[in-house]
Each structure stands twice: as C-alpha cells, then as structure tokens.
Amino acid sequence: MMRLFGRRKGQIEMLDFIAGAFIFMSALLLVIWVWNLSGETIWSFEETLDLKHRSLAAINTLSMTPGFPTNWEDESNFSANPPQAIGLVTSAYEFSEDKLDALESLDYNTTREILGLAREDFWLGIMDEEENVKFSYGVPNSGPAVLERLGIYDGEVVRFILALKSYD
Amino acid sequence: MAIAIITLDAIIAATLSAILIAAAVDLLGQREMEKQDILLQYGYSLLAASDKSGTLAQITEFNSSEFKDMLQLVPEHICIEAELYLENGSIFYHADNYNESQIGKSTGCRLNRQYGKLPEIVTASRTVVNEGDIYPALIKLWYKDYLRESEGISI
Numbered sequence A: 001m002m003r004l005f006g007r008r009k010g011q012i013e014m015l016d017f018i019a020g021a022f023i024f025m026s027a028l029l030l031v032i033w034v035w036n037l038s039g040e041t042i043w044s045f046e047e048t049l050d051l052k053h054r055s056l057a058a059i060n061t062l063s064m065t066p067g068f069p070t071n072w073e074d075e076s077n078f079s080a081n082p083p084q085a086i087g088l089v090t091s092a093y094e095f096s097e098d099k100l101d102a103l104e105s106l107d108y109n110t111t112r113e114i115l116g117l118a119r120e121d122f123w124l125g126i127m128d129e130e131e132n133v134k135f136s137y138g139v140p141n142s143g144p145a146v147l148e149r150l151g152i153y154d155g156e157v158v159r160f161i162l163a164l165k166s167y168d
Numbered sequence B: 001m002a003i004a005i006i007t008l009d010a011i012i013a014a015t016l017s018a019i020l021i022a023a024a025v026d027l028l029g030q031r032e033m034e035k036q037d038i039l040l041q042y043g044y045s046l047l048a049a050s051d052k053s054g055t056l057a058q059i060t061e062f063n064s065s066e067f068k069d070m071l072q073l074v075p076e077h078i079c080i081e082a083e084l085y086l087e088n089g090s091i092f093y094h095a096d097n098y099n100e101s102q103i104g105k106s107t108g109c110r111l112n113r114q115y116g117k118l119p120e121i122v123t124a125s126r127t128v129v130n131e132g133d134i135y136p137a138l139i140k141l142w143y144k145d146y147l148r149e150s151e152g153i154s155i
Helices: A002-064 A097-104 A108-115 B002-052 B055-060 B065-071
Strands: A089-091 A120-127 A133-138 A145-153 A156-166 B078-085 B091-096 B122-130 B133-143
Touching: A002 A089, A002 A108, A002 A120, A002 A145, A002 A156, A002 B002, A097 A133, A108 A120, A108 A133, A145 B002, A156 B065, B002 B055, B002 B065, B002 B078, B002 B122, B002 B133, B055 B065, B055 B078, B055 B091, B055 B122, B055 B133, B065 B078, B065 B091
Parallel strands: none
Antiparallel strands: A120 A133, A120 A156, A145 A156, B078 B091, B078 B133, B122 B133
C-alpha cells in the first residue's frame, strides 16, 4: 500500500509539473503575442508621428518663412547653389509669386532633401475658393498625410496644401 | 520566508504594471496633444490670412461676406466658431461653419455637444486694429468625432 501510495504521489507531482509547465507556456505565449501586437502598433504610431513632425516642419517653413537665403529665388543657378531652406512667403502666409516660380525650376529630388522629406513623395498645391489649382508642384495624388494652411496669394485667400506619401 | 518572497514578487509585478500603464496613458495623451497642436497651427494660419487680407477689418465695417466665404474653405471635418469683440468685451460678431443660417451648410458639429464626450476645443486669438479701434478676435476649433478616432494626418 505504501509503495502504491508512493507511486501515486510521484504521478501527482508529474501531473502538477505538466499542468504548471502548460500554464507557464500558455502565459509566455500570450505575453509574446501581446508584445508583438503592441510592438507593431507602437512602431506604426512612431512612424506616423515621425512623418507628422517632418511634414509639420516642412509646411511651417514653406508657409511661414521666406527661406534661406531670404532672396533665394534670385539665384540663377539652383543646381550649383541650391537654397539651404525653402520658404514661399514674403511674410507669414503671404505667398510670393517669385518664390513659387523659383520653386518650379528647382529639381524635385533636391527640393525633397532641402525640405527634409527625402523618404516621401509629396505634392504642394495652392487652391482658390472655387478649388481651382493656382499652383502645383511635385507628385500628384500623394497621401495619406495631408496638411493644410490658409494664406494669401495673388490678392486672394487660398488653401495651401502639402500632401505626403511615405516610402516606408 | 515564503510569504516575504511572494510579497516582494507582488510588489515588483505591481510596480512594473504601473510603469507600463503610465507609459501607455502618456503615449495616448501625447497623440491627442499632437492632433490639437496641428489644429491650433491651422487656426493661426486662418487668423493671419483673414487679418492680412483685410477680411477681419471688413467685418468691423459691417461687411462679413468675405469672411463667410473664407469659412467655406475650412475642411469639412473641422468645426469652427469665430468671434470678434469690442474693447469692452461684448461680442461684436459671431460666425461658425455649422449653423445653416450662417453659411448655408450644416456639418453636424452641434451633435458633439449633445451626445457623448465633449470635443477637445483649441482656441486662437488675434487683435484686429481698424481705424484706431481695437477688436480682439477669437476662434475656436475642434474635430468632428469620426476624425478624432482616425490615425490619419490631416490639416
């Protein structure tokens, strides 16, 4: 009886161990699954945040500063001496025809690098109240990130739009 | 001894859980702040453009047609209220983009205030000077609910 009891006791311990190991493995797998899921969500959020920061910096520079040098649009040879910062306004939100013309003659890839958007395709546009496109530069149908400001161009209030599509 | 070890385990687990929860709450708060900041920057561009184009000055001369046209440019998913005040603080002018009588379209922004959580409203102000008179201008902006939950970037 003692031997039988001893064997049974051993079997119970084995059963305990198996049950414990099963619960532990289940918990471990659950943690790994949640970790991966959260990791993907956090990574996606961080990417969105990064894109948001860079696009905000770009639209603010374009719509609130004249660029650097401030008369960068007067430069005749952009390929030899590109501007260090591109701004499209004479004062905040007042768009300059000369600067917009100068931007059109700038190489798209150079502009991307100067704006800090080397990892994205972008489109810049100015639209009036009737949704007529008064200015367009870059790759149309960019998105899904769309940033917008109101400004003044050619004496009227317009929408200034920056749309971005990330490669990542 | 065994109880002491279990208690220590529990304390460590509780501390780690609290740290994780605090980090998650902080992340969510940060995301909300980013969205409000984008909205605020848009609001300031609207105020600057309306002031520099003379549209706000026109309101002080009892002509608000251009400003109402300008409010039509505000994206559909944004609700906006604009007010101009007199120097004594009384309201001189009010407009919004959700009152049908104001600009001819109803965007449903009012629903946000009647049902569920109140929206996070951002305010931007600018002082308008016309013929020596000072008119403080204030705009309030908020997202419609469906955008608040989206992950996209807009405005």
